[in-house]
Amino acid sequence: MEVWEKVFVKDAEFMESTHGKVGCVICHGGDSQQEDKELAHAGVIRDPSDGDCNTCHQDIAQAHDLSLHATLSGFKSALEARGGDVSEGTPLATAIENHCQECHTTCGQCHVSRPDELEGGLVSGHEFRLTPSTKYNCVACHGSRVGAEYLGENEGIPGDVHWTQEMMLCTDCHSAELHGSGGTDATRYDNPDVVRCEDCHEDVWTDTSGNPQHEQHLGDLSCQVCHSISYKNCYGCHVSIDPEGLPCRTSEPSVMQFEIGYNPLRSTERPFKYVVLRHVPTCTGTCDYYGFDLLTDFNAVSTWKYATPHNIQLNTPQNESCDACHTDIELFLTEEDIRPDEKVANEDVIVDELPEPVGK
């Protein structure tokens, strides 16, 4: 995006809209009476939505302030679960500030402009879009895993059927939960409004007749166990400050894998025994730059996490027949798949007893 495009209000009719009538300086500051560019832009607030929206959109803005998009508490809770001290002034708090905060999202970075992480720029003039753009907002941040899976950008792996057949956009499934639950959630799965397949496919749960696989496995297997295919797994992330004094991170090349394991989030809402698991970038040395052994209880949480890959297919290699799954050890996360220093962390999710062959 050209630099001028980022600030080009291409539709002057915006000024007649509700937000336009408020006037530029009310939100952006600056001095509108100055002809000189530098003087006019003195004190300008490029993204005023980090607070200003609360004036009119109080309920949503307050919920958003506690949401994962705003607080990034998912990073903090993951580190805390591994024994990390993320309280103010600690080395991990510094690491979070240096490496995680760039993903913080304001109202405007979903509804008006592209995210700062992608160097910003108005998406459609200055239009306030009720529905964020899949391409310029959602996938702009969630591109390397979810976006690439959904859109079929991983070589040899088809895109999600909801995209390839129905051209469904992110917001066709994800809506209210993006503003948070109103509480402080540790992960997106804590939000009661999180998307579930049965939100649309209710009939799968209410009428399994004629589908022996659903009759047999509904409730034991998450939908993705049968309907997902290979997805991206990340390894060996290390964060540090480079010689120029800039935050940087390195990670190993990601790997396309499909691994069924035991459910680490088993609950009333997610009663499944088997789910698909994704390896997270975190490793024992992720934060070593900031201090030795900062994750004092690294093994408390598995590095293979509950996952909901966005590459759903009706037909997959493992649901071709009963034994396509039951006799294929490669589909399951076993001890051989685990790195030596992560065996203890993952002992609860490793499949130690493979299903019996069915003979059909």
Add this chain to the structure above:
Amino acid sequence: MKRLVTAVIVILVLIALAVTGCTNKGLVGPSPGEEEEVVSTCVTCHTDKDTLKETATTEEVAKSEATTGEG
């Protein structure tokens, strides 16, 4: 007579104030006309592609070249 003249003047002043309004524009902000003018100062540039092409500058955000792998 002086009192009558004074009373008439006071009444005329009050009528004039009532007709023209007693507000102090400086205290309540710009009138709609002034606001339009103020707004157009921003809009004039930001709706003009050619002006923006001439004047827009890149705000360099320093990013580490040592970063590798997917985020």
